[in-house]
Amino acid sequence: xxxxxxxxxxxxxxxxxxxxxxxxxxxxxxxxxxxxxxxxxxxxxxxxxxxxxxxxxxxxxxxxxxxxxxxxxxxxxxxxxxxxxxxxxxxxxxxxxxxxxxxxxxxxxxxxxxxxxxxxxxxxxxxxxxxxxxxxxxxxxxxxxxxxxxxxxxxxxxxxxxxxxxxxxxxxxxxxxxxxxxxxxxxxxxxxxxxxxxxxxxxxxxxxxxxxxxxxxxxxxxxxxxxxxxxxxxxxxxxxxxxxxxxxxxxxxxxxxxxxxxxxxxxxxxxxxxxxxxxxxxxxxxxxxxxxxxxxxxxxxxxxxxxxxxxxxxxxxxxxxxxxxxxxxxxxx
Numbered sequence: 001x002x003x004x005x006x007x008x009x010x011x012x013x014x015x016x017x018x019x020x021x022x023x024x025x026x027x028x029x030x031x032x033x034x035x036x037x038x039x040x041x042x043x044x045x046x047x048x049x050x051x052x053x054x055x056x057x058x059x060x061x062x063x064x065x066x067x068x069x070x071x072x073x074x075x076x077x078x079x080x081x082x083x084x085x086x087x088x089x090x091x092x093x094x095x096x097x098x099x100x101x102x103x104x105x106x107x108x109x110x111x112x113x114x115x116x117x118x119x120x121x122x123x124x125x126x127x128x129x130x131x132x133x134x135x136x137x138x139x140x141x142x143x144x145x146x147x148x149x150x151x152x153x154x155x156x157x158x159x160x161x162x163x164x165x166x167x168x169x170x171x172x173x174x175x176x177x178x179x180x181x182x183x184x185x186x187x188x189x190x191x192x193x194x195x196x197x198x199x200x201x202x203x204x205x206x207x208x209x210x211x212x213x214x215x216x217x218x219x220x221x222x223x224x225x226x227x228x229x230x231x232x233x234x235x236x237x238x239x240x241x242x243x244x245x246x247x248x249x250x251x252x253x254x255x256x257x258x259x260x261x262x263x264x265x266x267x268x269x270x271x272x273x274x275x276x277x278x279x280x281x282x283x284x285x286x287x288x289x290x291x292x293x294x295x296x297x298x299x300x301x302x303x304x305x306x307x308x309x310x311x312x313x314x315x316x317x318x319x320x321x322x323x324x325x326x327x328x329x330x331x332x333x
Contacts, residue, residue, distance in 0.1 A: 001205060002213035002243070004231050008223035017291045023065065023222050024286065025300050027057040027279045030081045032308045033090045037080070037097055040312070041257040046097045048110045049126075053081030055220075055252035058278035059184050060085035062225025062247075063152065066233045069120045070147070072138040074131035075154045077112040078184075078251075079124030082154050087119035091311040100318035107321045108329065128189075129164035131155055132181065136168040139177030139242065148237045151179045158189025160203050169244065173210040176241035180232055183246045184219060190255045191264040204246035212242050219247030220278045223285070250276075 012020070034052040041050040053060070056078075064085035067073065075082040083093055088104050096103025097111050104116040112126040122138070125131060131153045138151030159165055160183060172179045183203045187194050195201060207214025213235070215228040225247055232243035250273040254261045262270060286292045 002207075002215055004215065004217070004224075004227040006227050006230075008218075008221050008227060011223040011227050012285055012289055012291075017286075017296075020282075020286050020291055021296060021300065023061055023226070024279065024282050024297070025304065026061040026064075026085055027222065027282065028300060028304045029090060029307065030057045030060065030084050031279055032304050033084060033093060033311065034080060036308050036312055037094065038253065038257055040094075040098070045316070046111070046257075047099055048112075049077070050097065050111045050257040051078040051080075051255065052253050052257065053078055053251070055273065055277070056184055056186060056249045057081055058222035058225055058282075059182065059219045059247045059249055060154070062222045063154075063180070063182055063229050063245075065226055066229050067120065067150070067152065069118070070149050071120050071152060072122045072135065072142075072149070073120055073152045073154070074122050074134040074138070075114070075124040076128070076131060076156060076159075077124065077126040078156070079112070079114050079154070083114045083116065083121050083124070086116075086121045088114065088116045088121055089311075090307055091314040092116070094311045094315040095318050098315040098318070099320060100315055101321045102314070102318040106329070129155065129159040129162040132159065132162075132164045132168035135179050135181070136172045136177060139172060139179035139236075140175065142178050143175070149178065150233055150236045151177070152182060153179070154182045154184060156189060157183060157185040157187065157194040157198075157203060158192070159183075160206070161198060169207075169210045169212070169242070172242040173212045176239065178236035178239075179242040180229065180236060181242060181244045182229075183244065185246055185248050186219075186251045187248075188251075188255070188265065191260075193264070202246065204244055207244040210244075212244060215243065215245040217245065217247055219249030220273075220276045220281065222278055222282055249278075252277075 092104040135151035135153035204216035
């Protein structure tokens with residue numbers, strides 16, 4: 001296994017207040033947007049499914065902190081957090097889930113099909129695993145064009161027993177592609193425990209099979225994720241090839257809104273993970289280090305509250321797509 005050359009404590013010491021508060025702000029945007037989306041779903045304003053990212057914010061933010069709009073991200077059904085961290089505005093994410101023409105996919109994608117090439121968000125999918133191959137393809141493209149960019153795949157533990165996982169990592173390793181494989185191991189694929197479906201509890205250790213670096217990090221510590229991805233992204237951009245980064249994390253809400261929250265997992269387990277909330281954890285670390293004050297956080301909290309409230313009104317007041325445009329943006333081979 002590969003360990004980051006710096007620890008999360010060293011990252012805390014190295015980053016200035018502005019950068020640390022930016023990480024906090026990005027995680028809080030995801031949390032508050034997702035909480036509002038959950039309420040909107042319960043109020044019947046969101047058609048279709050809604051898979052929230054609550055509890056896993058440290059992964060998206062720690063990864064995307066090292067990406068530019070020219071880097072390509074491919075994601076899953078639980079992709080709201082990735083889209084927001086990559087730069088899609090909350091109003092466009094919310095409008096998309098509301099099925100409105102102002103959404104990032106113009107109301108055609110919904111919760112599981114977010115697409116914004118302007119910021120390098122190249123799509124999410126409800127199908128398990130294809131993002132791994134798509135990110136591999138992006139890495140291949142960047143290598144052919146001699147561009148210093150990376151392809152990034154976010155996927156859950158449920159994808160790692162699919163053939164796409166082996167095929168993507170194997171090809172990226174053979175050709176030393178600039179691809180980052182980010183496994184968000186939240187312990188459950190829908191309601192099936194990862195411990196049941198795999199005899200090896202550590203996804204990151206599988207990297208050894210492909211002779212590439214493999215990391216296992218605390219996915220609820222944004223600074224630990226930041227450290228691993230900083231190293232892996234620099235290596236990828238310099239021609240050193242791919243890395244597999246397993247972030248052990250947890251979704252504290254149900255698999256999807258409207259589904260049961262416990263039963264397949266205990267309430268004690270859920271409550272224990274809530275105590276390890278990534279946002280509260282970072283806030284405490286920053287305060288303890290004396291790099292910000294309570295007033296700084298209160299100002300950010302108030303700002304995000306306003307942004308999310310405005311995003312909700314924007315989504316509610318946006319028009320539905322014109323039925324006459326239904327045949328637009330359709331590709332036929």
